[in-house]
Amino acid sequence: MTPSAPVTDRRRPGIRPSLPPAETILVDPSAVRAPPPEAFPQDEIPVPDRWRLMTTLCRDKNFVAAQAVCRSPLDPYHQSMLKGDRPIDHRKIPFPIKGDDWFLSLGAISDTVVEPRSFPTPIGVQTSDRPGSLDTFGRSSSLALSQTVIASMALIKGSTAFMPPVIEYRLTLAYNYNYTNVSEKRILSVRPTDPTHRTDSFVGVQEAFVDYHLRNVSDRYDFNSVRVGIQPFQADFRGFLFNDNQLGIRFFGNRDNNRFQYNLAVFRRLEKDTNSGLNDLGQTPRKDYVFLANLYRQDLPVPGFTSQVLVAWNRNREGGEIHVDHNGFPVRPALLGDLRGHDYDVVYLGYNGDGHFGRLNLTVSTYGALGHDSHNFLTSQPARIRAFFAAAEPSYDFNWIRLRGSLLYASGDGNPYDRTETGFDAILENPIFAGADTSYWIRQSIPFAGGGRAIAINGRNGILNSLRSSKDEGQSNFINPGTVLAGAGADFDLLPTLRVSANINHLWFDTTSVLQVLRVEGSIPKSIGWDYSAAVIWRPRMTQNIVFRLSGAVLDAGSGFRDLFTQSNGSGRYYSVLFNTVLSF
Numbered sequence: 001m002t003p004s005a006p007v008t009d010r011r012r013p014g015i016r017p018s019l020p021p022a023e024t025i026l027v028d029p030s031a032v033r034a035p036p037p038e039a040f041p042q043d044e045i046p047v048p049d050r051w052r053l054m055t056t057l058c059r060d061k062n063f064v065a066a067q068a069v070c071r072s073p074l075d076p077y078h079q080s081m082l083k084g085d086r087p088i089d090h091r092k093i094p095f096p097i098k099g100d101d102w103f104l105s106l107g108a109i110s111d112t113v114v115e116p117r118s119f120p121t122p123i124g125v126q127t128s129d130r131p132g133s134l135d136t137f138g139r140s141s142s143l144a145l146s147q148t149v150i151a152s153m154a155l156i157k158g159s160t161a162f163m164p165p166v167i168e169y170r171l172t173l174a175y176n177y178n179y180t181n182v183s184e185k186r187i188l189s190v191r192p193t194d195p196t197h198r199t200d201s202f203v204g205v206q207e208a209f210v211d212y213h214l215r216n217v218s219d220r221y222d223f224n225s226v227r228v229g230i231q232p233f234q235a236d237f238r239g240f241l242f243n244d245n246q247l248g249i250r251f252f253g254n255r256d257n258n259r260f261q262y263n264l265a266v267f268r269r270l271e272k273d274t275n276s277g278l279n280d281l282g283q284t285p286r287k288d289y290v291f292l293a294n295l296y297r298q299d300l301p302v303p304g305f306t307s308q309v310l311v312a313w314n315r316n317r318e319g320g321e322i323h324v325d326h327n328g329f330p331v332r333p334a335l336l337g338d339l340r341g342h343d344y345d346v347v348y349l350g351y352n353g354d355g356h357f358g359r360l361n362l363t364v365s366t367y368g369a370l371g372h373d374s375h376n377f378l379t380s381q382p383a384r385i386r387a388f389f390a391a392a393e394p395s396y397d398f399n400w401i402r403l404r405g406s407l408l409y410a411s412g413d414g415n416p417y418d419r420t421e422t423g424f425d426a427i428l429e430n431p432i433f434a435g436a437d438t439s440y441w442i443r444q445s446i447p448f449a450g451g452g453r454a455i456a457i458n459g460r461n462g463i464l465n466s467l468r469s470s471k472d473e474g475q476s477n478f479i480n481p482g483t484v485l486a487g488a489g490a491d492f493d494l495l496p497t498l499r500v501s502a503n504i505n506h507l508w509f510d511t512t513s514v515l516q517v518l519r520v521e522g523s524i525p526k527s528i529g530w531d532y533s534a535a536v537i538w539r540p541r542m543t544q545n546i547v548f549r550l551s552g553a554v555l556d557a558g559s560g561f562r563d564l565f566t567q568s569n570g571s572g573r574y575y576s577v578l579f580n581t582v583l584s585f
Helices: 050-055 064-069 513-519 559-564
Strands: 102-118 141-157 167-181 197-216 223-234 243-255 260-268 288-297 305-316 330-332 344-357 360-373 383-398 401-410 483-495 498-508 527-538 546-557 573-584
Touching: 197 243, 223 260, 401 498, 527 559, 546 559
Parallel strands: none
Antiparallel strands: 102 141, 102 573, 141 167, 167 197, 197 223, 223 243, 243 260, 260 288, 288 305, 305 344, 344 360, 360 383, 383 401, 401 483, 483 498, 498 527, 527 546, 546 573
16 A cells, blocks of 8 residues: 655644734725624623513423413412513503513412310309309300401512512501300490300401602612501511501611611601400501601621611500490590599610521510609509510521520519509511411400409410400500410421420519509419420411411419409310411412
8 A cells, every 4th residue: 555645734733823814804994894792792682571571482391481471360379460470561551551571470378267165254243144153254165266368569670680669559458257155245336235255347458558769778679668558567577666558658768788778757656456366457556656666777786687677656645534435345544543534755775686606596575664654553643664574586497406494574563552664565567586476375365353443364376465454455554463474385397398396484463563453462473384385387389378377375374364254163274276277368
């Protein structure tokens, strides 16, 4: 085989020592030059109305990523224009919608409660449901049924993925139907001729506000906004001081890449419907004002922990009026002592923290209440207010188990006849603490019979022993026995859809001096008793759209509770069972 001739124009691989000579490029002056490279962004190209561009691919099943938007608008688990996932088509709704950045968000919630329970039930002075009944307290069992339907609508302008809305209009209405059956007369109505059961319904306005974006203050969308109208507000992490939907104006925003958040708010409290607890716009708003400022700082003192400082001023001017609830019971002034009304000014100074130190989760809350009360219902003289509150809930996670501890102290008034009121009371509490409404003591309201009329030791969905006539409609009372709680609990996430919780709390009065004066007793022990509770929560779709809850609680009365509510043939144990179904769209 004859070898081929060598190739002379090939070179060995490697770096060439010099570049070849540049070739002459002929330029046509009349030609259009190519665009610069900046005209072709390499990361992404903005597409107008990208939401409806995705829906055009629904018919082609090959586009798997697009199938999340290819659902019925009534499907709450996937993207829907009714839930604010896609903008409104302004071509179909020309007025007042202009532009491609208006969103409609509709919501609906069904909340069903079935609640068998028992609590000390006083026998009416005029009559009893059982002829011949001679005991102070009658049969304790009762039943409460409640069905609430909440419908909300929001119209929002602006792309809110990275910045607050430019403007938002929101309206939320709630309809409640409730049925209650008790075992004694004059519990549900002041009239002894009324039956021991009641059916009632009401429609309340829970939200009606306008939220306006004032300005951005940084390129990270730190902002200032204002919200005017009936709006939800929670003053601290766990709802100890003020947690409600009230009429007000609120300035809020953030700074330093969202490390600081602030609120400046003024509220005028609305009257509540007695049996549903919803806002009643048919009545004149109360002369009860809340001025509040708080500041949050993330990662203080350590990363993962948020600190908050708060100042709130509660200015109440309802001492000269008489207010009777829908069931005929007087609630302002409270029927305690000399039965006279009072005005008060209270400033709350608070620190709250929530977060974790490594694997230890911690929530803490402290408040000091300083102010002036125009009238002490025992001395009929003005008095100073000096009260204190502290609570802490540490928890620790072991894989699918969370262990919790709960500690709470609210000071009581140890000398109700002096010129200083030292019993701590909140503005309107709705605490998420120590088992929340699974707990018997937090869920149930215990009437205080024998020392006052239409007075409760504690309020429903409240933890403080404040001796108020009503948590929703009454005034704060700083002449009270105070509250002490120590407890432990655990949450068990057995499945992604199933959680079991258990709690055990022991409660005491901080002092019983006020109770001794009102009951005209020489001594009353401090122990309220042991509160045992457990709950099972099932979310079949692993979302909050369908939630079933079954909980039960038992109060094993302590010596102080038995002293206040001695019953012949009474067991000293009271129960609370809660069946709850929440459906959300």
